[in-house]
Amino acid sequence: MGDASTPLPYTGQAGLPSANPTKSFWQTSHPNPITHHRSTGALPSKASVVVIGTGISGTFAAHELLANAADDLDVLVLEARTTCSAATGRNGGHLQPLIHAERTAIIDFEMSNYRHIYNMIKDNNIPCDFRQLPGCLGFWNKTYFDEAKAALHSKAEVVEKHRSLVRIVEDPQELSKLRLTGGVVGAIIQDVAASLSPYKLMIGLWTEMLRKHEPGRLNLQTETPLTSITPVEDGEGWILHTGRGDVEAKRVIFATNGYTSHLLPQFAGLISPTQAQMSALLPPKDSPFTETLIPKSYGMMGVGLQDRVMSDYLVQNPILDSQDGGVVGRGGHLMFGGGRAEAKGHGVGVSDDDYVDEDVEKYLRSLPERLNLATDASISREAGLLDLAASWTGIIGSSADGHPWVGGVPGSPGLFVAAGYSGHGMTNAPLCGRHVARLAIADLKGADWKALQAEEVDTAESEEDGGLPREYVVTQERIDAVSGG
Numbered sequence: 001m002g003d004a005s006t007p008l009p010y011t012g013q014a015g016l017p018s019a020n021p022t023k024s025f026w027q028t029s030h031p032n033p034i035t036h037h038r039s040t041g042a043l044p045s046k047a048s049v050v051v052i053g054t055g056i057s058g059t060f061a062a063h064e065l066l067a068n069a070a071d072d073l074d075v076l077v078l079e080a081r082t083t084c085s086a087a088t089g090r091n092g093g094h095l096q097p098l099i100h101a102e103r104t105a106i107i108d109f110e111m112s113n114y115r116h117i118y119n120m121i122k123d124n125n126i127p128c129d130f131r132q133l134p135g136c137l138g139f140w141n142k143t144y145f146d147e148a149k150a151a152l153h154s155k156a157e158v159v160e161k162h163r164s165l166v167r168i169v170e171d172p173q174e175l176s177k178l179r180l181t182g183g184v185v186g187a188i189i190q191d192v193a194a195s196l197s198p199y200k201l202m203i204g205l206w207t208e209m210l211r212k213h214e215p216g217r218l219n220l221q222t223e224t225p226l227t228s229i230t231p232v233e234d235g236e237g238w239i240l241h242t243g244r245g246d247v248e249a250k251r252v253i254f255a256t257n258g259y260t261s262h263l264l265p266q267f268a269g270l271i272s273p274t275q276a277q278m279s280a281l282l283p284p285k286d287s288p289f290t291e292t293l294i295p296k297s298y299g300m301m302g303v304g305l306q307d308r309v310m311s312d313y314l315v316q317n318p319i320l321d322s323q324d325g326g327v328v329g330r331g332g333h334l335m336f337g338g339g340r341a342e343a344k345g346h347g348v349g350v351s352d353d354d355y356v357d358e359d360v361e362k363y364l365r366s367l368p369e370r371l372n373l374a375t376d377a378s379i380s381r382e383a384g385l386l387d388l389a390a391s392w393t394g395i396i397g398s399s400a401d402g403h404p405w406v407g408g409v410p411g412s413p414g415l416f417v418a419a420g421y422s423g424h425g426m427t428n429a430p431l432c433g434r435h436v437a438r439l440a441i442a443d444l445k446g447a448d449w450k451a452l453q454a455e456e457v458d459t460a461e462s463e464e465d466g467g468l469p470r471e472y473v474v475t476q477e478r479i480d481a482v483s484g485g
Helices: 056-068 104-124 142-153 172-177 198-212 257-263 358-365 429-444 449-461 476-483
Strands: 046-052 075-078 135-139 166-169 186-190 218-221 226-231 238-242 245-254 271-282 297-301 312-316 334-337 387-399 405-408 415-419
Touching: 046 056, 046 429, 056 075, 056 198, 056 415, 056 429, 075 245, 104 198, 104 429, 104 449, 135 142, 142 166, 142 186, 198 218, 226 257, 245 429, 257 271, 257 387, 257 415, 271 358, 358 387, 405 429, 405 449, 415 429, 429 449
Parallel strands: 046 075, 046 245, 075 218, 135 297, 245 415
Antiparallel strands: 135 186, 166 186, 226 238, 238 245, 271 334, 271 387, 297 312, 312 334, 405 415
């Protein structure tokens, strides 16, 4: 969703996606004909590759399979609910690489994901409200801000090509011009950021893929939760069990993020389901942002009881020339998420997105306490609770060591996973999904997929475009190190 965090200890398995989730504004404001799509009336009994999930990882995995696998390979995609109904269709619409927070190879990877999304939108002409704009990350905790500054100045962590993309703001007047208020101590401004509707992007990609490929090549089955998986007896492959019947698959890609441990119990304690919350807020009637978009996307760290990795995140939806007539109205909604410090148990271990936390909702509505929405940036209006157009939750997958889990599942030939983005999936998941699709293709050909993965890690370490950071690779050694095994 966008609230990155290394979770509190949680070793239980995730549940299945809720049958009656809260209504995401991204989804209710964009009705489309593939929401309940089923390519065929009956569930196929066999498939070359099954992709579990239609969020950003599953979408980009399916796209890679269809683009680069042999023509006789058939792809079945199972979605527990409607198309893109989980975290990708519920997040903050915030596309911003974390330039100050990671080492060079990971920053490069996030930048590659940013470019990959940009090119995918441009090449396919997908209307998804994509807007490039500067990103402003404000800090309300001096210790956290000092740590971020130190990371930027450390040559071991941030090379010059990245450092040149950011600037540090500490002067109170400059912070006021950035509209930050309420005890802010500093900010980091970066050139590379964007806002978009991830849901519109995924729906656009699925619409195009379904248009291009017959059901014999691509079969999407929504509202088909996978309940368990067992190996084929005396043979290769896996049996996938659903309430609509079983499917035999040669290879399986789990793009299941926070729900991963429900199907792969060995990931319990490695990827924790964590509830995150979002809101669509109305700017005050006297705010200039009823007519003009806020010129930056915002992140907020160190507010109140937030720990070092919790954050809030804000973008604004497009403003329309006239009333839409539906839930959108004239648009311009402030899409504001976060507030996990206010949630019971910080949302950790929660698999249900069928309710909202009232304390978090109140916190999100208090946005003017931290961001001045008045006409004059130097004169703060009286802070108050903003009117709410919608409030909803989603389930992110918090990684126990802070990095995604990407690659083959140890001890389970033919199973691949891309999950555990800790709320920072927009600049990680696309190429992680592509990566596991490439591994599955290589494995089906009888090639050494581990050698291919090693090559992609080498690519990332050499600072070339793409690749995969070494921290993301799933290994038994990493599992043991995290779980204490």
